[in-house]
Amino acid sequence: MGKITGFMEFDRKDRHYRPVDERVKHWREFVEPLPPAEVKKQAARCMDCGIPYCHTGCPVNNQIPDWNDLVYREQWKTAALNLHSTNNFPEVTGRVCPAPCEAACTLNINDNPVAIKTIECAIADKAFEEGWVAPELPETRTGKRVAIVGSGPAGLAAAQQLARAGHDVHVYEKLAKPGGLLTYGIPDFKMEKAIVERRVRQMEAEGVVFHCNAHVGRNVSAKELEDGHDALLLAGGSEQPFDFFAKSLGRDLDGLVFAMTFLPQQNRRVSGEPQKDEAQITAEGKHVIVIGGGDTGSDCIGTSFRQGAKSVTQLEIMPMPPEKENKALSWPHWPLKLRVSSSQAEGAKVEYSISTTGFAGSDGRVEKLLYARVDNSMKPVPGSEGDLPADLVLFAMGFSGPMETDFVKELGLAVVPRGRFKGLDAGEKDYRIKARGKVFAAGDIRRGQSLVVWAIREGRQAAHAIDRFLMGRSDLPR
Numbered sequence: 001m002g003k004i005t006g007f008m009e010f011d012r013k014d015r016h017y018r019p020v021d022e023r024v025k026h027w028r029e030f031v032e033p034l035p036p037a038e039v040k041k042q043a044a045r046c047m048d049c050g051i052p053y054c055h056t057g058c059p060v061n062n063q064i065p066d067w068n069d070l071v072y073r074e075q076w077k078t079a080a081l082n083l084h085s086t087n088n089f090p091e092v093t094g095r096v097c098p099a100p101c102e103a104a105c106t107l108n109i110n111d112n113p114v115a116i117k118t119i120e121c122a123i124a125d126k127a128f129e130e131g132w133v134a135p136e137l138p139e140t141r142t143g144k145r146v147a148i149v150g151s152g153p154a155g156l157a158a159a160q161q162l163a164r165a166g167h168d169v170h171v172y173e174k175l176a177k178p179g180g181l182l183t184y185g186i187p188d189f190k191m192e193k194a195i196v197e198r199r200v201r202q203m204e205a206e207g208v209v210f211h212c213n214a215h216v217g218r219n220v221s222a223k224e225l226e227d228g229h230d231a232l233l234l235a236g237g238s239e240q241p242f243d244f245f246a247k248s249l250g251r252d253l254d255g256l257v258f259a260m261t262f263l264p265q266q267n268r269r270v271s272g273e274p275q276k277d278e279a280q281i282t283a284e285g286k287h288v289i290v291i292g293g294g295d296t297g298s299d300c301i302g303t304s305f306r307q308g309a310k311s312v313t314q315l316e317i318m319p320m321p322p323e324k325e326n327k328a329l330s331w332p333h334w335p336l337k338l339r340v341s342s343s344q345a346e347g348a349k350v351e352y353s354i355s356t357t358g359f360a361g362s363d364g365r366v367e368k369l370l371y372a373r374v375d376n377s378m379k380p381v382p383g384s385e386g387d388l389p390a391d392l393v394l395f396a397m398g399f400s401g402p403m404e405t406d407f408v409k410e411l412g413l414a415v416v417p418r419g420r421f422k423g424l425d426a427g428e429k430d431y432r433i434k435a436r437g438k439v440f441a442a443g444d445i446r447r448g449q450s451l452v453v454w455a456i457r458e459g460r461q462a463a464h465a466i467d468r469f470l471m472g473r474s475d476l477p478r
Helices: 036-043 065-070 076-084 090-096 100-104 107-109 116-131 154-163 194-205 222-228 259-271 295-307 451-471
Strands: 143-148 167-173 209-211 231-234 256-258 287-291 312-314 347-353 354-362 365-373 387-390 392-395 399-401 439-440
Touching: 036 065, 036 116, 065 076, 065 116, 076 116, 090 116, 090 194, 090 451, 100 107, 100 116, 143 154, 143 222, 143 451, 154 167, 154 451, 167 312, 194 209, 222 231, 256 259, 259 295, 259 392, 287 295, 287 387, 295 312, 295 392, 312 354, 365 392, 439 451
Parallel strands: 143 167, 143 231, 167 209, 231 439, 256 392, 287 312, 287 392, 312 347
Antiparallel strands: 354 365, 365 387
16 A cells, blocks of 8 residues: 555654644644645555554454555545545544554554654545535435534434434434534644534435534423434433542532533634533643543643633543553553643643542632552552642543433433443344334443544444435445
C-alpha cells in the first residue's frame, strides 16, 4: 500500500499544536494541519502488511490501508468516498478519537505508527472544502417511521443511515441543539461546533427531522413515540456520574462539581446559548483540582486554564503508567502507558497513586481536599495523609449508566451495571430490547460509557438491525 518502501524512507510526522501561551487565550481549535504534500508522504508510510492489524483497532472497520494508498496516489475524492463508506463522521473521529488503530499499526512495533488519525482528518476536511460532501437522498421511500431518542454520535449515525435507507426519521434531543456530547461535552478547543452543525444541515437535507428541547420521558411521552412509530431507538448517553465521595467528609460543601455540569456550561457560553437557571461555575482565580485521569478530566483541565485558573492539579488513584509499553505483551491491543494530553501539557500538575478522603472548608465552601497516598493495591499508606488547596473540585470519574428518571422509567426498562438493559441481545446482532418488541438501544446507554468511535459503530449497526426488522432484509453496512 502507498509507496512500497515508504515506511523506510519517511519518518513519522504528525500535526503540531499552537504554543500554549497563545492557545489558552481562546476557545478555538489549536491543531495545525499538515500540508497536503506531507499528508501524501505520511500515507506513503503505510506498508504492505500481510495482515492490516489497524483493522483490529478500528471499531467502525475503516479500510485504512485503502485510503492511505488513495491519498498517496492523490486520489482524494475516492479516498473520501472510501472513508465515508464506513464512518459517518470522520471529521469528528479525526479530531477526538484516541486512535486505537495507530496502537495496532504494524509500524507501532517500533513506536512509529502511520499517522492514521491525521490522514483521516485531512481527507474529511478536504472533502468538505472541495464540496464533495453532499446530501445523499434515497431512491425510494419506505413509508416506515423511526424515532430516535438522543442526538449524540450513536443517534446521529443511526439517523443518517436510516434516512438514506428511505425511512422517515425523527430525532428527539432534550437539549437546545443536536449533537449530544459532541456539542455539549467536548470543549470547542478540541472540536469547534461548526463541525457538528454542518453535519446536522446535511442530515436535515437528507430528510432527518430534529426535535430539540424534547426531553423524552418528561415533556415528550416515550410510550407515544413507541406507539406512533414503526421502531424506536434509544441512543441517549450514559449520564449518571459516579460519586465515590457521597459519604465523604465535607461532601456538602459548595465548589464540588461534576464534570458534566462544568463543561456544558462553558460550551453554552462559547456558542452564545442562554444559560440554564443554575449557578454559574468558573475556575477564574481558583485552585482547581480535577479527580479522574481520562479524557473528561483533561477537558476539565483545558477549560479551567482558559477560564483563568490559578492552578490546576489532576488526581489519579492508579499508579503512574510506564513511559513505554511492553510490545511483546500488548501489541496490537491498546497499551497501558504514560500519555500526556494537550491539556495536561498546558501546565497541570498530575498526581498518581492518590486517594481523596474528604474535603474541608469554611462558610459552606470548599478550601482543601484531603488525601492519602495509596500503594499498588490501592490501600492507604500509613502516614501519607495530607491536603491540597482547593477552591473548585471537578469530579471526572466516569459514569455508571443512563439516567433512570425519564424514558428509562417510563418504559419500565430494567438496567444492569454500566447501562445495559435486561433482554437486550448480548451478541450485538439485533440491538433490540426484546421485552419491548420494536424498541432498540445503541451507544453508551447500551454498552456503557465509551469512545465516540464506538458510538458511531453502534449507531450504524443498530440502523442495520432496525432496517432489517422493518423490511425483512437490509443493504445497510454493519
